[in-house]
Amino acid sequence: MSAEPAQKYDFEVGVYRPPSEGGSASLLLRLTRNCPWNRCEFCAMYKTEKFELRSPAEVKGDIDQVADICNRLKDISWKLGYGGSMTREAAIELLNSAPELNYHQGFVMVFNWLQSGAKTAFLQDANSLIMKTDQLVDILQHLRNTFPTLNRVTSYARSKTIAQKKLDELKAIRQAGLDRVHIGLETGDDELLKKIKKGVTSEGHIKGGKKAMQAGFQVSEYWMPGLGGKQMWRNHAINTARVLSEIDPHYIRSRPFYPIAGTPIHEKMSTGKFQLLSADEQLTELKLMMENLDVTSKICFDHAGNYWLNRHGGLLFSQSYEGYTFPEEKSRVLELIDEGLKANNKRPEFLRL
Ligand code: SF4
Structure with a gap:
């Protein structure tokens, strides 16, 4: 009877990360499990x-x-004559000597990360900044010392958590090697923030966003076109533009809302309390938001949820992670929205209910 191999590798990998950390290019490192708030509707x-x-x-x-x-992959690569490069052959030899890695979800992630130059890392899960500052600093220092090739480390963070930390603490975290925070703004409208149970006011969003900027982070704010439905779209657009203009973050990323089965908002939709915007109504809302936006940010549509098409049937917006530079390209984005409004857009099958 053969003994089970010892589980030497049991490092954890969470499920979620922003698309800009995707394509298997980032090392995913789990600092906390799940979301400490967990109430957004x-x-x-x-x-x-x-x-x-x-x-x-x-x-x-x-x-x-x-x-x-x-280290083991690099040693094998040298031994096989590949000069330290990450090759399939090196991976296969390591898997032969450590077969438990065949069943570890993180092995392919680590291999792909090494193959793409080991340059970026993302700290999981939903709000790493909730850790005690000295602990987060300790982890970041260890990460940076262990992998000197890293040139960008990012994490999700809640505005409220950032606002609650002292500026000196945020600066210490920044100095220890966290470069970018991804913040879920969703909307800048207080009534809607309350309705979706975001747990923060527009003032809290502004305070958190500005403090993150002041501490020296690159700030990436996510908002949700369509989140207010037919009842609240106008205030959603105007107040989101107001709050984002106050923060003036490095990135503003559009994540159009669609109701997910099992969530309270989906429930409200099935009982008629929430009415979804059509594709054109979403574009009209987007236009109002962009018209009111006064920022020097990159405006990004870097997610498949930004489904609108142009009149040739191609995607209306570039899905680049670096997006459109405002204010220089504001008129271009407004032109594209007008083009989308003439293109008879419909919600695609995967977003229909
Ligand atoms: S949106 Fe973010 S903060 Fe809200 S419940 Fe989900 S993971 Fe938590």
Whole structure:
């Protein structure tokens, strides 16, 4: 009877990360599990899961395991004559000597990350800044010392959590190596923020966003076209533009709303309390928001939910992670919206209900 191989590699990988950290180019490192707030009415991401902090020792242990895999892959690559490059042959030889990695969801992620130059990392899950500052700093320092090739480390963070930290703490986190925070703004309208149970006011969003900017982070704010439905679209557009103009973040990313089965907002839709915008109504809302937006940010449509087409049947907006530069390209974006409004847009099948 053969003994089970020892589980040497048990580092954790969470499910979610922003698209700009996708394409398997980023190392995903799990600092906490799930979402400490977990009440937003449109969100289904962590609904059945309980929030947990992980200890710095656990997280640093994960970093060490990833480093061990990297070193072994590099050694094998040299031994096989590939000069340290990440090749399929090196991966196969490592899997032969550590077969438990065949069943580890993180192995392919680590391999792809190494193959793409090991340049970026994303800290999971929904709000890493909720960790104690000294613990987060400790983890970041260990990460940066272990992988000097990293040139960008990013994380999700809630506005409220950022607003609650002292500026000096945020600066210490920034200095320890966290470059960018991805913040779910969703809307700048107070009535809608309350309705969706975001747990923050527009003032809180402004405070958190501005403080993150002041601490030296690159700030990436996500908003949701369509979130106000037919009842609240106008105030949603105007107040979102107002709040984002106050913050003036580096990135503003559009994540059009669609109701996910099982969420309270979906429930409201089925009982007629929430009415979804049509494709054209969403574009009209987008136009009003953009007209009122006074920023020096990159405006991004870097997600498949930005489905609108132009009159040739191609995507209306570029889905580049770097988007359109405002104010220079504001008139271009407004022209594109007008073009979309003439193109008889419909919600695609995957967004229909
Ligand atoms: S804070 Fe983010 S992850 Fe948490 S419930 Fe809200 S949208 Fe979902």
